[in-house]
Amino acid sequence: MTLDAPLAPELDADADLRSAPAAQARLKIIDGDVHPALRSVGDLKRFLSPRWREHLEIYGSRRKLGMSYEPYPKSAPRACRRDAWPEGGGYPGSDLDLIRSQYLDAYGIEYGILGPLGLSGHSELNQEFSAALTSAINDWQREFFAKPEPRLKAGIVVATENTEAAVAEIERCADDPAYAQVFMLTRTSEPLGNRRYWPIYAAAERHGLPIGMHVFGSGGHAYTGTGWPSYYVEEAGGHSTSCQTAVTSLVIEGVFERFPRLKVVMIEGGFAWMPALSWRLDKLFERMRSEVPHLKRKPSEYIREHIWITTQPMEEPEDRRHVLDIMEWIGWDRLLFASDYPHWDFDDPFRAFPAGLPKERARQILSGNGRAVYRLA
Amino acid sequence: MSDILSGAIDCDIHPRVPTPRTLSRYMDDHWRDTVEVRGIETWDSISYPPNAPLTSRPDWRKAGADTEPAKAARETLDRFGFAHAICNSLFPVQCFRDENLAAAFARALNDWLAAEWLDKDSRLKGSAVLPIQSVERSVEEIERRAGDPRFVQVLMLVMGEHPLGKSMYWPIYAAAERHGFTVGIHAGSSYHHALTGSGWPTYYLEDYAAQSLGFHTQLGSLVCEGVFVKYPKLKVVLIESGVTWLPPYLWRLAKFWRGVRNEVPWIDRSPEEYVRDHVRLTLQPFDAPPSAAHIGRIMDQLQSDDMLLFATDFPHWQFDGDDMLPAGLSPALRRKILIDNAIATYPRLGRHS
Numbered sequence: 001m002t003l004d005a006p007l008a009p010e011l012d013a014d015a016d017l018r019s020a021p022a023a024q025a026r027l028k029i030i031d032g033d034v035h036p037a038l039r040s041v042g043d044l045k046r047f048l049s050p051r052w053r054e055h056l057e058i059y060g061s062r063r064k065l066g067m068s069y070e071p072y073p074k075s076a077p078r079a080c081r082r083d084a085w086p087e088g089g090g091y092p093g094s095d096l097d098l099i100r101s102q103y104l105d106a107y108g109i110e111y112g113i114l115g116p117l118g119l120s121g122h123s124e125l126n127q128e129f130s131a132a133l134t135s136a137i138n139d140w141q142r143e144f145f146a147k148p149e150p151r152l153k154a155g156i157v158v159a160t161e162n163t164e165a166a167v168a169e170i171e172r173c174a175d176d177p178a179y180a181q182v183f184m185l186t187r188t189s190e191p192l193g194n195r196r197y198w199p200i201y202a203a204a205e206r207h208g209l210p211i212g213m214h215v216f217g218s219g220g221h222a223y224t225g226t227g228w229p230s231y232y233v234e235e236a237g238g239h240s241t242s243c244q245t246a247v248t249s250l251v252i253e254g255v256f257e258r259f260p261r262l263k264v265v266m267i268e269g270g271f272a273w274m275p276a277l278s279w280r281l282d283k284l285f286e287r288m289r290s291e292v293p294h295l296k297r298k299p300s301e302y303i304r305e306h307i308w309i310t311t312q313p314m315e316e317p318e319d320r321r322h323v324l325d326i327m328e329w330i331g332w333d334r335l336l337f338a339s340d341y342p343h344w345d346f347d348d349p350f351r352a353f354p355a356g357l358p359k360e361r362a363r364q365i366l367s368g369n370g371r372a373v374y375r376l377a
Numbered sequence: 378m379s380d381i382l383s384g385a386i387d388c389d390i391h392p393r394v395p396t397p398r399t400l401s402r403y404m405d406d407h408w409r410d411t412v413e414v415r416g417i418e419t420w421d422s423i424s425y426p427p428n429a430p431l432t433s434r435p436d437w438r439k440a441g442a443d444t445e446p447a448k449a450a451r452e453t454l455d456r457f458g459f460a461h462a463i464c465n466s467l468f469p470v471q472c473f474r475d476e477n478l479a480a481a482f483a484r485a486l487n488d489w490l491a492a493e494w495l496d497k498d499s500r501l502k503g504s505a506v507l508p509i510q511s512v513e514r515s516v517e518e519i520e521r522r523a524g525d526p527r528f529v530q531v532l533m534l535v536m537g538e539h540p541l542g543k544s545m546y547w548p549i550y551a552a553a554e555r556h557g558f559t560v561g562i563h564a565g566s567s568y569h570h571a572l573t574g575s576g577w578p579t580y581y582l583e584d585y586a587a588q589s590l591g592f593h594t595q596l597g598s599l600v601c602e603g604v605f606v607k608y609p610k611l612k613v614v615l616i617e618s619g620v621t622w623l624p625p626y627l628w629r630l631a632k633f634w635r636g637v638r639n640e641v642p643w644i645d646r647s648p649e650e651y652v653r654d655h656v657r658l659t660l661q662p663f664d665a666p667p668s669a670a671h672i673g674r675i676m677d678q679l680q681s682d683d684m685l686l687f688a689t690d691f692p693h694w695q696f697d698g699d700d701m702l703p704a705g706l707s708p709a710l711r712r713k714i715l716i717d718n719a720i721a722t723y724p725r726l727g728r729h730s
Binding site: 188193220224226232237248249272275279283285288292322329 | 429430431535536537538539540541542543566569570571572573574575576577578579580581582583585586587589590591593594595597598601602619621622624625626628629630631632633634636637638640641649662664665666671674677678680694
């Protein structure tokens with residue numbers, strides 16, 4: 001690989017990149033992580049049956065957190081960019097016109113893949129309510145975003161701990177081209193390779209949908225194997241650990257042996273941890289092969305073939321060549337650009353990448369790889 | 378190879394885990410009776426299943442090399458000319474729920490180590506296992522060992538009740554700093570929580586893989602809570618962590634610190650700087666491909682020649698034959714890893730009784 005390649009012209013921070021026509025002529029960007037938001041709970045209520053509407057009003061959302069807000073207060077209201085609040089009211093990510101002007105048009109985004117967080121059914125204690133909420137949030141994504149704006153593709157949110165409902169939801173949505181992926185969170189009740197989740201993978205594989213696994217969620221455990229850290233900076237820095245748990249579990253449980261066409265996209269946990277984890281798993285596999293006879297290949301081979309990884313938040317070591325090494329080790333065809341719009345740690349597609357990234361590599365990450373993994377037709 | 382390794386300090390070896398009955402010989406009547414009357418026959422942690430391949434290299438298992446100091450010395454110290462080896466006991470004191478039981482076993486374990494290992498070979502040094510369930514009892518154990526210069530380190534597991542940077546643990550760091558003990562954090566869990574933030578993995582392979590995630594958490598906690606601001610002389614050694622996870626985690630932690638540092642205003646330097654000044658890592662296992670080119674890039678990522686400490690992790694099966702150093706290290710770096718870094722990390726190593 002070329003570590004000393006000159007700064008790619010398209011990534012030149014001084015260039016005027018903000019004019020829409022010029023940006024679009026330059027590159028059609030596929031963004032693996034855009035977060036839509038409800039203007040208010042009212043937006044969601046119209047997609048809930050009277051029974052669950054009433055439940056939401058009386059009992060509210062009760063997640064495996066013990067409180068209505070995150071245990072680690074974010075760095076900014078709703079963890080959002082201060083400039084992403086719509087002038088007319090509502091939350092960042094809730095106003096389609098602002099999403100268009102501030103992001104889709106400004107950067108020449110061809111597709112943005114949606115991943116709803118917050119009140120969306122991921123970690124509800126009441127499993128029936130969880131199923132109802134996920135259906136509602138999926139309908140809402142389609143009606144409010146994917147239908148009026150074809151550049152936005154919805155993610156099928158599933159009730160992870162209610163497998164039967166999750167499979168039914170995938171079946172309900174899968175034929176609709178508004179949806180480009182199945183969307184899950186990484187902090188679950190069991191590690192994600194556990195057999196209880198396999199019907200979800202079977203359904204995703206059957207419909208050719210990748211599964212986006214995004215950091216966050218609360219599966220009812222302390223966020224780490226040694227209890228609860230104190231600070232948001234620790235939680236944020238530690239998101240890569242829940243991604244590593246998920247990847248380890250998927251590979252070692254044999255999910256990719258069982259579902260050979262399954263594609264998984266790891267979202268928002270950074271990416272630099274992937275090579276070290278692969279090396280570690282390969283060494284342990286060599287030692288403890290007898291424990292996992294269902295694996296026919298080295299863990300790193302399953303990872304290389306089945307797992308894609310988004311680039312946000314971009315890794316920023318003091319020496320930027322270290323990022324290029326990591327990208328090389330992961331594989332240039334497995335990295336996907338993500339912006340995390342409208343959140344505070346947003347990555348600008350023209351400014352986030354390290355200097356020295358060869359132009360063709362940037363093109364792959366910003367566009368080509370996403371086209372290969374998501375169902376965009 | 379043996380010439381290269383001559384004089385090296387092996388910062389992580391493991392005596393065979395003793396049985397509760399063996400330890401009961403070092404207990405008072407009450408606790409000896411407890412072991413007997415309550416029938417406490419075995420107490421192995423699932424972090425190291427005794428018969429798992431990783432727990433003992435086949436040739437060392439066959440020779441019973443970890444059962445007594447003379448046999449262990451034959452396989453490592455004598456054979457390669459190591460100057461010292463630091464014994465880390467893995468009897469799972471940390472798993473108990475009863476802090477009194479933990480304190481009794483920790484004390485017996487450390488007495489046992491002194492009598493059965495340290496007394497037998499002056500090259501052997503020890504880590505004092507702390508009954509971490511109680512900070513007060515841990516400090517008592519540190520005070521108890523302070524007068525014995527053969528104990529150079531106090532030892533905790535990487536996964537316990539709480540992240541180790543929390544202020545409740547600070548009396549331990551104060552006592553360690555006061556007596557010149559290095560603080561060792563070793564792979565392994567108390568299993569007081571699910572092993573991961575997403576529950577319990579199925580396989581032992583996953584369990585061992587997840588130990589490195591515990592090191593992520595502890596490093597973040599020690600830095601962000603300000604332990605190194607409060608205890609500027611403290612040195613922490615991450616033992617059996619895998620090593621190569623570190624640079625990527627530090628990039629992340631430093632990046633988020635830059636973004637939200639108003640949350641932890643006492644941290645006035647980048648986390649990477651605190652880590653380079655205060656944190657060391659033992660060399661085995663070293664999670665990397667065998668190629669010198671990869672290893673060269675990884676060493677460059679570490680941005681420091683001071684952080685790695687040589688270790689065999691005897692008798693755990695981390696390497697075959699004598700292949701215990703990563704490929705392609707320069708002679709100068711090799712010397713630092715083998716000898717100089719350990720001397721700088723363990724102030725008590727130079728003290729003699």
